[in-house]
Amino acid sequence: MFEFPFPGVAMGCDYNPEQWSPDVWREDIALMREAGLGFVTLGVFSWALVEPEPGRFDFGWFDEVLGLLHEGGIAVDMATATAAPPPWLTTAHPEILPVDADGRTLWPGSRQSWCPSSPVFREHALRLVAEMARRYGSHPAVRLWHVSNELGCHNGRCWCDVSAAAFREWLAKRYGDVDALNTAWGTTFWSQHYTSFDQVLPPRITPAFKNPTQQLDFARFSSDALLDYHRAERDVLRGICPDVPVTTNFMVSSHQTEQDYFRWAPDQDVVSQDHYLDARLPRPRAEQAFTDDLTRGVAGGKPWLLMESATSAVNWQPVNVAKRPGELLLDSLRHVARGADAVGFFQWRASAAGAEKFHSALVPHAGRDSERFREVVALGSALRAVGEVAGSPVRADVAVLFDWEAMWACDLDSHPSAELRYTDAANRWHRALAGLGVTADVVHPESDLSGYRLVVVPTLYLCSDAAAAGLRAFVEAGGHALVTYFSGIVDPDDRIRLGGYPGAFRDLLGVRVEEFAPLLPGETVTLDDGSRADLWAEHATAPDAEVLARFVDGPRPGDPALTRRAAGAGAAWYVGTRLDEAATAALADRVAREACATRLDVPAPGVELVRRGRYLFVLNPTDEPVAVRTEGVDLLADARPGAASGGSVTVAARSAAVVREEE
Numbered sequence: 001m002f003e004f005p006f007p008g009v010a011m012g013c014d015y016n017p018e019q020w021s022p023d024v025w026r027e028d029i030a031l032m033r034e035a036g037l038g039f040v041t042l043g044v045f046s047w048a049l050v051e052p053e054p055g056r057f058d059f060g061w062f063d064e065v066l067g068l069l070h071e072g073g074i075a076v077d078m079a080t081a082t083a084a085p086p087p088w089l090t091t092a093h094p095e096i097l098p099v100d101a102d103g104r105t106l107w108p109g110s111r112q113s114w115c116p117s118s119p120v121f122r123e124h125a126l127r128l129v130a131e132m133a134r135r136y137g138s139h140p141a142v143r144l145w146h147v148s149n150e151l152g153c154h155n156g157r158c159w160c161d162v163s164a165a166a167f168r169e170w171l172a173k174r175y176g177d178v179d180a181l182n183t184a185w186g187t188t189f190w191s192q193h194y195t196s197f198d199q200v201l202p203p204r205i206t207p208a209f210k211n212p213t214q215q216l217d218f219a220r221f222s223s224d225a226l227l228d229y230h231r232a233e234r235d236v237l238r239g240i241c242p243d244v245p246v247t248t249n250f251m252v253s254s255h256q257t258e259q260d261y262f263r264w265a266p267d268q269d270v271v272s273q274d275h276y277l278d279a280r281l282p283r284p285r286a287e288q289a290f291t292d293d294l295t296r297g298v299a300g301g302k303p304w305l306l307m308e309s310a311t312s313a314v315n316w317q318p319v320n321v322a323k324r325p326g327e328l329l330l331d332s333l334r335h336v337a338r339g340a341d342a343v344g345f346f347q348w349r350a351s352a353a354g355a356e357k358f359h360s361a362l363v364p365h366a367g368r369d370s371e372r373f374r375e376v377v378a379l380g381s382a383l384r385a386v387g388e389v390a391g392s393p394v395r396a397d398v399a400v401l402f403d404w405e406a407m408w409a410c411d412l413d414s415h416p417s418a419e420l421r422y423t424d425a426a427n428r429w430h431r432a433l434a435g436l437g438v439t440a441d442v443v444h445p446e447s448d449l450s451g452y453r454l455v456v457v458p459t460l461y462l463c464s465d466a467a468a469a470g471l472r473a474f475v476e477a478g479g480h481a482l483v484t485y486f487s488g489i490v491d492p493d494d495r496i497r498l499g500g501y502p503g504a505f506r507d508l509l510g511v512r513v514e515e516f517a518p519l520l521p522g523e524t525v526t527l528d529d530g531s532r533a534d535l536w537a538e539h540a541t542a543p544d545a546e547v548l549a550r551f552v553d554g555p556r557p558g559d560p561a562l563t564r565r566a567a568g569a570g571a572a573w574y575v576g577t578r579l580d581e582a583a584t585a586a587l588a589d590r591v592a593r594e595a596c597a598t599r600l601d602v603p604a605p606g607v608e609l610v611r612r613g614r615y616l617f618v619l620n621p622t623d624e625p626v627a628v629r630t631e632g633v634d635l636l637a638d639a640r641p642g643a644a645s646g647g648s649v650t651v652a653a654r655s656a657a658v659v660r661e662e663e
């Protein structure tokens with residue numbers, strides 16, 4: 001068990017000094033001190049410079065930079081430098097390059113051009129890791145090892161022949177014999193029956209739809225292949241410097257789908273996470289809150305480290321939206337409120353060249369004399385002021401279930417509606433709860449649910465027997481479960497649970513769906529309680545549940561759309577359509593009330609309230625000041641709001657308060 005590597009709530013960032021001359025390094029350290037930087041991540045993309053020729057290492061400049069950082073009191077999260085192979089390696093060994101599903105090679109010239117299953121890549125990378133570990137494992141500035149970088153960001157899946165062989169090996173381990181694979185994959189369909197594992201391929205481009213379980217297993221295999229690679233680097237580090245904790249930065253998000261981080265988390269000494277707001281999403285900051293709660297779920301409720309975020313715009317979206325004044329503070333505190341004990345950024349100084357030169361940084365192209373740098377300095381003091389929050393747990397009595405395997409399976413092709421996307425439902429319900437002042441954990445379906453009052457199950461298309469049994473036991477013991485359409489449809493092999501949908505939850509919900517009736521884009525339906533909905537309808541009966549609302553129109557007028565079944569000491573609710581925002585909020589409110597879920601009193605729409613330990617976070621992204629009832633010390637204002645204004649804190653527009661409440 002390692003302690004969290006950085007004290008308080010540290011601010012940090014990626015530092016790429018190789019892009020600058022040594023005189024800039026000295027200025028960097030001075031500015032880092034001015035900003036109150038606690039840590040930097042060093043060396044992420046340094047392989048080509050640190051090992052300019054196979055087996056020849058040049059550590060001189062690293063030594064100097066580490067020395068300067070240490071003198072400046074800045075801790076180092078040391079990368080193993082293996083994220084992007086140098087040109088000499090890909091030139092000598094083009095067989096390490098990844099290949100896409102269409103058989104196209106992904107050439108060097110950007111980054112991460114390596115196949116996760118390549119033994120040749122691994123051999124070269126591990127040699128570098130060992131050199132790095134021997135050189136820096138006991139350096140006083142180094143507090144954390146950073147394996148590679150965002151494993152799988154660009155090479156999460158590879159379809160080359162080496163990967164194909166590794167996939168077959170993985171399948172042989174999973175199934176034991178090929179007949180078990182045939183059963184799981186349903187290969188009697190379309191003449192796909194295999195007589196040997198040697199005949200099995202990764203799901204490459206095909207004339208028609210690919211076998212869905214083959215696709216699902218390939219997703220599982222691909223996540224495991226990179227996890228195995230992570231372990232290989234981690235084991236080298238452990239062997240040489242067992243006292244330094246090891247992490248790799250995750251990419252938990254609504255649109256990052258290729259790693260099952262619930263499987264990865266047990267291998268981390270501290271869970272670290274990168275998050276970038278995505279302006280292509282309808283509600284980017286609500287997605288951030290969801291992702292933060294999911295990261296906390298992945299970390300098993302323990303504090304986690306925000307390794308990367310952006311001080312302002314990124315460079316990789318169609319339009320890269322800059323943060324408005326105040327948003328840097330609010331976005332950073334949102335992570336802290338939901339469990340982060342450090343706030344990191346990409347990167348220290350905005351690059352003058354290269355593909356990310358228009359990405360924001362702590363020091364922008366304009367330099368120190370800029371509003372951005374002043375905001376960074378102010379953020380540094382704010383994070384120091386809330387340092388005592390570190391280690392405090394977020395306690396929620398509501399959970400939203402989330403599962404990457406369910407996502408991979410749900411979002412496959414040849415389904416009832418390509419409009420249905422797994423994370424849409426999860427985000428929608430999480431957002432509705434947050435709007436009511438209800439904090440939710442986002443956890444794996446097989447988690448221990450006993451501490452919750454309400455569990456929301458959004459579109460859990462694939463579900464294990466254990467998860468279904470867990471939900472039933474939770475309800476019978478007095479909990480409330482709210483299950484939405486297209487849940488419990490298949491088992492972990494993506495085989496339909498027969499006898500009427502939603503197979504895994506049919507008895508618990510007392511509902512039987514005979515046929516799906518998805519809606520065309522733009523088509524809406526009305527329920528007899530006045531709710532509006534879209535995307536989904538179904539032909540259902542409720543043999544053992546109370547019908548709370550029926551479809552008035554659409555393909556199945558008169559059929560149940562919202563039901564509730566009392567089960568044991570609790571209740572199981574089901575909604576068979578996608579309610580609009582207002583109806584989702586109204587139903588979330590109703591179910592949360594019945595479940596007696598804890599909620600904070602939101603003073604105005606858009607204001608976010610989260611309690612972390614004894615600290616109340618009030619984030620006010622609106623353009624008006626708000627008052628929130630609380631008694632205690634606002635760590636940001638260094639004042640006693642209770643005494644000053646009769647038990648309330650006033651938070652200015654686009655600002656925040658973090659109140660240590662009276663116990």
Ligand code: GAL
Pocket residue numbers: 149150153274276308314315346356359
């Ligand atoms: C991350 C990556 C960083 C940088 C950043 C830009 O995916 O780890 O190296 O590329 O995105 O937003």
